[in-house]
Amino acid sequence: MAMRLNKYIAHYSTYSRREADRAIQDGYVRINGEIEMNPATQVEEGRDIVYVSGKQVSPKNKYTVIVYNKPKGELVTKSDPKGRRTIYDSLSKEFKHFIPVGRLDFASEGLLLLTDASHVATALMESDLERIYKIKIKGEVTPEMEDAMMNGLYLEDASAGAHSHSKIKEMEFKPFLGYKIQKNQPNYSILKVAIAEGKNRELRRFFAHFGADVVDLKRLSFAEIELNNLPTGKTRYLTRSEYSALYKFLKEESKKQKERA
Structure with a gap:
């Protein structure tokens, strides 16, 4: 399988793509013994030997x-x-x-x-591996919330609960993989929820849409x-x-x- 040199280095080492570009352009990268300064050069896995600053980068690298x-x-x-x-x-x-x-x-x-x-x-x-969270929200879990957890939700304006500098406004929330209400009270409620993503403050935005601020959020598991x-x-x-x-x-x-x- 062939891939761009910068992608290959980022894929099989601790370098980010940007750091890989810099190392290539600064002359620290060799392919089969020759210095290569073009990040777009194609590397053939298993055939080409790539070194960055004297250390070999290969798919066999172990990871922790x-x-x-x-x-x-x-x-x-x-x-x-x-x-x-x-x-x-x-x-x-x-x-x-x-x-x-x-x-x-x-x-x-x-x-x-x-x-x-x-x-x-x-x-x-x-x-889309399952992530499980324990959350505490202000107020009670309503039938509308449960319906959205089971069936998903699309919002043209999901800015409630977002970071003030977030540029993402509209959001689609997929149905939750599962949820369990552990405490449901008018002043606060506690739930365990399982979702397949969790980007862009997804849970905070979801509950903020229903006027329920998330006051505690703890991730318990990832797959x-x-x-x-x-x-x-x-x-x-x-x-x-x-x-x-x-x-x-x-x-x-x-x-x-x-x-x-």
Whole structure:
């Protein structure tokens, strides 16, 4: 399979596409021993040998995935112009180059996956694997909310519950994979919900449409990977069975991509 050089490096290393472009243009990349400065050059997997700064980049590279129990009050970003705390202020030095799989916003907490392989991060981020959240909302769960959770919802204006600087206005909310009401009271309610995405503050926007602010949001699991008893602010490596499930998922995704090509 052939792919662009910059994509190949980003796919099989910890470099982002932008970092790969820079390394290529600065003369740090060799293909089969020759310096290559064109990011669009085609690389043939399994035939061409690619080195970046003297280190070989290949599909055989092993990857590591960790679970982080993100506390409230941390941003999922490398640095913040306002000087607010980020996850990398808490993570140990060995994980400083790890890529987060999606985001949990500043006020949200719970399971966040991070990996040293961008192709793993991308595959998980773009997947429709089940994510389970525990949420607390102001007010009670109404029949209208339940109907929308079961059947989906399209909003021309989904800006309630969004970040003030978000450019995304209209949104389609797919039917939830499942939900369980644990407490339903006029002042506040608690639910467990299962959805297949969770981008762009999806849950906060969904409930804000019904006039119910989400006051607590905690991700409990991502596919087979669960938070379990991991303390807040701590990390753990995936277990053998979790790696096995991830390997199977990535193999299936790779097969699908080859069929589409």
